[in-house]
Amino acid sequence: MSSRQLLPRRAAPAAAVPEGAVGPAARGRRRQSPRARRRRWLGLAFAAPALIMYGFVVVVPIVQSVSYSFYSWDGVSTARFVGLSNYTAFFTDPELGEALAHVLVLVLFFAGLPILLGLLSAALLGRGKLRGAGLYRWLLFLPQVLTSVVVAVIWKRIYGPNGPLNSALRAVGLGDLARNWLGDFTWALPSLGVIGTWTALGLCMVLFVAGVAAIPNELYEQARLDGASPVKEFLAITLPALRGQLAVALTLTVTGALRAFDLVWVTTQGGPGTSTTTPALLLYRKAFLNPDVGMAAAIGIVLAIICLLVALIITRLSEENA
Amino acid sequence: MISRTERLLNHTVLAFVSILVLFPVVWFFFTALSPNQGGQLDFGNLHWGNFGTAWRLGGFGHAMLASAVITIGAVTGQTVLAILSGFAFGVLGVAGQRVIFPVVLLGLMISAEVFIVPLYYTFQSLGLTNSWLGLIIIQIGMGVPFGTFWMRATFRAVPVSLVEAAEMDGARAWRILWQILLPISRPAVLTLALLSFMWTWNDFFLSLIFIADPSIQPATLALGVFQGRHSVDVNLLAAGSLIVALPVLVLYAFFQRHFIRGVLNGALKE
Numbered sequence: 001m002s003s004r005q006l007l008p009r010r011a012a013p014a015a016a017v018p019e020g021a022v023g024p025a026a027r028g029r030r031r032q033s034p035r036a037r038r039r040r041w042l043g044l045a046f047a048a049p050a051l052i053m054y055g056f057v058v059v060v061p062i063v064q065s066v067s068y069s070f071y072s073w074d075g076v077s078t079a080r081f082v083g084l085s086n087y088t089a090f091f092t093d094p095e096l097g098e099a100l101a102h103v104l105v106l107v108l109f110f111a112g113l114p115i116l117l118g119l120l121s122a123a124l125l126g127r128g129k130l131r132g133a134g135l136y137r138w139l140l141f142l143p144q145v146l147t148s149v150v151v152a153v154i155w156k157r158i159y160g161p162n163g164p165l166n167s168a169l170r171a172v173g174l175g176d177l178a179r180n181w182l183g184d185f186t187w188a189l190p191s192l193g194v195i196g197t198w199t200a201l202g203l204c205m206v207l208f209v210a211g212v213a214a215i216p217n218e219l220y221e222q223a224r225l226d227g228a229s230p231v232k233e234f235l236a237i238t239l240p241a242l243r244g245q246l247a248v249a250l251t252l253t254v255t256g257a258l259r260a261f262d263l264v265w266v267t268t269q270g271g272p273g274t275s276t277t278t279p280a281l282l283l284y285r286k287a288f289l290n291p292d293v294g295m296a297a298a299i300g301i302v303l304a305i306i307c308l309l310v311a312l313i314i315t316r317l318s319e320e321n322a
Numbered sequence: 323m324i325s326r327t328e329r330l331l332n333h334t335v336l337a338f339v340s341i342l343v344l345f346p347v348v349w350f351f352f353t354a355l356s357p358n359q360g361g362q363l364d365f366g367n368l369h370w371g372n373f374g375t376a377w378r379l380g381g382f383g384h385a386m387l388a389s390a391v392i393t394i395g396a397v398t399g400q401t402v403l404a405i406l407s408g409f410a411f412g413v414l415g416v417a418g419q420r421v422i423f424p425v426v427l428l429g430l431m432i433s434a435e436v437f438i439v440p441l442y443y444t445f446q447s448l449g450l451t452n453s454w455l456g457l458i459i460i461q462i463g464m465g466v467p468f469g470t471f472w473m474r475a476t477f478r479a480v481p482v483s484l485v486e487a488a489e490m491d492g493a494r495a496w497r498i499l500w501q502i503l504l505p506i507s508r509p510a511v512l513t514l515a516l517l518s519f520m521w522t523w524n525d526f527f528l529s530l531i532f533i534a535d536p537s538i539q540p541a542t543l544a545l546g547v548f549q550g551r552h553s554v555d556v557n558l559l560a561a562g563s564l565i566v567a568l569p570v571l572v573l574y575a576f577f578q579r580h581f582i583r584g585v586l587n588g589a590l591k592e
Contacts, residue, residue: 036415042495043414050407050466051422053399057463058429061437061444068440075443121339125332132333138578139340142347145574145581147524149542150563153549154350157556162360164349202343207586248586259433262526266546280435287439288531297439304436311431 062304068297075291086298096299099277102189103258106278109193110200110260111253117197118204118249122212122242123234133209140202152266155195156182182268188276195263200256204249211245212238247318254314255307279303354560361556369557376561379552384537385544386565389523392454392540396461396522400469401515403462408473409499413485429467434527442531452535460532461522469514472584476510477503513580520570520581541566 069086073079090096130136143151158165159181166178181191215237223233261280264270270277270285279299287296353361355368377383410416411423441460442451450456480503488498504511526542533539536547545566552559574581 037417040415040417040419043410043416044418046410046414046495047407047416047422047470050403050470051426053403053459053463054426054429054466057441057460058432058437058466059425061440062432064440064444065437121335124335130329130332130336136336136340137582139344141578141582142574143343144585145520145524145570146347147526147542147545147567147570149526149545150567153545153559153563154346156549157350157353157361157560158346198343198346201339203585205339206582210586255433259435265530266526266549283435283439284527284531287442293439293443300435300437300439304432307433308431 065297065300068294069301071294073291073293075293079294082294086295087302089295089298090302095274095277096279096282098274099279099282102276102278103260105189106193106196106257106260107254109190110196110257111250113193113197114200114204114253115246115249117201118208119239119242121205122208123230123238125209125212133213137206137210140205142202143199144203148262149266151195151199152263155198156267159191183272185272185275188268188272192260192264192267192276195267196253196257196260200249200253203252207245207249208242211242215241243318247314250314251311254310258303258307258310350560351564353557354564356557356560359555359557361560372557372561373565376548376558377565379558380544380548380562380565381536382541382544382562382565385539385541388454388538389540389542389569392457392461393519393522395454395458396465397515397518399458399462400465400518401511403466404469404473404514405499405504405511407466407470408475408477409495409503411470412474412477413498413503414495426467426470429464430471434464438528438531445532451532452538454538456532457528457540460528461518461525465518465521469518472510472514473507476507480506509580512577513584516573516577516580517584519573523570 070081070083071079072082072086090100157163160166161178161180165181169175169178179187181187184191219237220233223237228236259280260278261284264276264278264281265284268276270281280303283296283299283303286292286299349363352363352365352368354372355370356362356372357364357367357369411419411426416422445451445456445460450459484502484506485498488502493501524542525540526546529540529543530546533543536544539547545562548562549559552562
């Protein structure tokens, strides 16, 4: 029967391949028993529903996206081929350039700050099993499961003219600093950034503290005997051990900053003026509000390429030997 | 051993950060119970009725139903497809997988922004915009990469001898999957289903694009509309937000380990 032998491939001994099994079709490729080959076709049948859905929703539209991105199209009239001009717009269109610059600021708040603070706390928290670690983890991870719209609504209220932030400032006599934070040209973007810090800080701490807990205590004891300072201890033991966790945290937070949409849309819609626009926001506008469909597709492709590069670079760095 | 001072310092730092994280949520919760529009806290006079009022004004009955239908459809579809394809890639092997597998792998790093524009026009021509089915299909398709990787890794971790023993007894693919692999893998399947629930329920971007008709919009979208319309009624707005967040929060309260492990491991990829 085709499914009689179901061993995973890694477990199939090479010697089990019968000599006669190597037909003309298999020659020059890998030697496979007819059984194994049949099993792979059965496997394809099992995977087919998933592959078809994935192809329909993701793969085919990606290819279409690439082709859309070479056209200028308002969604209704005939599309016009424009070559690479949607892509060169990234270097010339002030709106796009500004959106990309905003991403850099967001990366600082979404990734930089949470990771730095997370590392700092991991260094402080150092060794040993902590009582109540489970409770802390539960609390710190909470923002990760909260719907982004709800996060946005909460913070919109916190930043509001009569919100708790301004009330607190007035209460301590700093009333002059009180303002409508999200409506302020200078402060809107950093204010958005702080929301990202709030969301990501817990994730980074949970990751790093768990990573530190997995480091063998003997390493630290040895370092102490050698008279290493806490800073040296951190640099020589903790940081290298957290390489994997750092890669995860960076990938999640940096791509989060690159793709920021929900939070921005619900809190500021990109305003005031254009002070909080992000590429994803421009993509949405150009695709569905003032259609410039080719441009929207190009923004999507560029975002994807940047995200892929970021992921690749981070994986590379994290796997390199110290 | 760590010293007492160090332990005290650890707790202080963690407690401080926990308060920073928790304060906005707790404060928002009491805002939802505030007796007045402005949302001033009043602990002696908690208005639980705000939840009922928000529910009615925001049409959250409809919206929660929409979210429930979309989420249940997507979770079921994603989980079943993930089990089948995880089994195929992890145990059986797949014809042509040297080409197919990297393409699936790529999907882990690709987000909706890349394919949303053509997908919208395709769905429009098929009549799948403004429909729950359309959103369910998108969620299922987008869930394939993560689901495949998750279940593949899970099935690969099952001891080979178990599968071998079943084969000796003459079990075929279906039986091996349903009677041997799945029962042992139940915790991993639960994690997958929970994450898929969270991602679908919390989605805003896709719903915003594909659902224009207010009468069928899911809860996150309804909340967005509600906050535009009732921005003065801060207490009701907070109540509405908590209604929308509640299902995931309840699941998180019960299955927090599954959520945390899933998000952290899921991001590790392979």
